Amino acid sequence: MRATVLYGAGDVRVEHVPDARLIEPTDALVAVSRACICGSDLWPYKLMKPGEPPRRMGHEAIGVVEAVSSGVRTLKAGDVVVMPFAYSDGTCAFCHEGLHTSCVHGGFFGTVELPGAQAEALRIPLADGTLFALPVGADDALMASLLTLSDVMGTGHHAARAAKVGRGKTVAVIGDGAVGLCAVIAARRLGAERIMILGHHPDRIGLAKGFGATDVVSERGERAVERVRALAGGLGVHSVLECVGTEEAMRTAIGIARAGGAIGRVGVPHYEAIPASEPAFYNNLTIGGGPAPARAYIQELLPDVLEGKIEPGRVFDRVIGLDEVPDGYRAMNEREAIKVMVKP
């Protein structure tokens, strides 16, 4: 079968690899019908160091179950499933608490340890706990939006939850990538009154407005902080959804949060220590977030997707075949595409 392998910074290839197969008694084998390239894939694509082992990429997919091992109880061949970016047993203490990304038996797809979803097929460990069977056919028109439940829509929702978004709140979203755009959807869905998006790319801003953003802040750095504070009546915003992961983004987040406010960070952090700890302390800020338990959120978000109340699939602005994946990485890295869907 064909699969995507990252060999080094800027060096991603689609290659023939041994077919995915069932190994453990709790495995399922899934034929990928749609996968995608994630903003977080761009970090190793940019920064992978010489000597690091090659990595089979991809952690978001919808597919059809081809076969299950003897110990799988809730899934069968032919089921259409969405795969969260982490696998989990669904039975441990953390899974019961809805924090599947901390599952004591879990882990992540698209790592050195476990091959990823930018491929024709993949092995799913702990299939009963990991996969979510969808009540739709494989060619349903809602596929793009359902695919976002693998990661970006759940991640945007997690940012909103961690930032304590609620009815009447003033919210700022840092980042205009797919996660930032889904964070706008999530903030609107949870009742935010005012949603500011920090970004400057016209297509992305247009989409953010369509999703419910009420204000656009295109300044950067200190000027962005001043502008947000001015828009928020000088006090700052209740909730900041940090969807980038850089030190500058976190500094901005702390700068624009209102005293007593909360920051939900879902951009994978690429800095050692959280900056601006003094203002964060004196303003009584809550800083939360982390990898979203996407598996837990599917149940909550799915009805809104099925009813068309939210349309996170609109973040996909390019659809490619598996062989074009290297160009998909390039396009996302150069911000030519917001999010790329892959149809193997």
Ligand SMILES: [Zn+2]
């Ligand atoms: Zn667990």
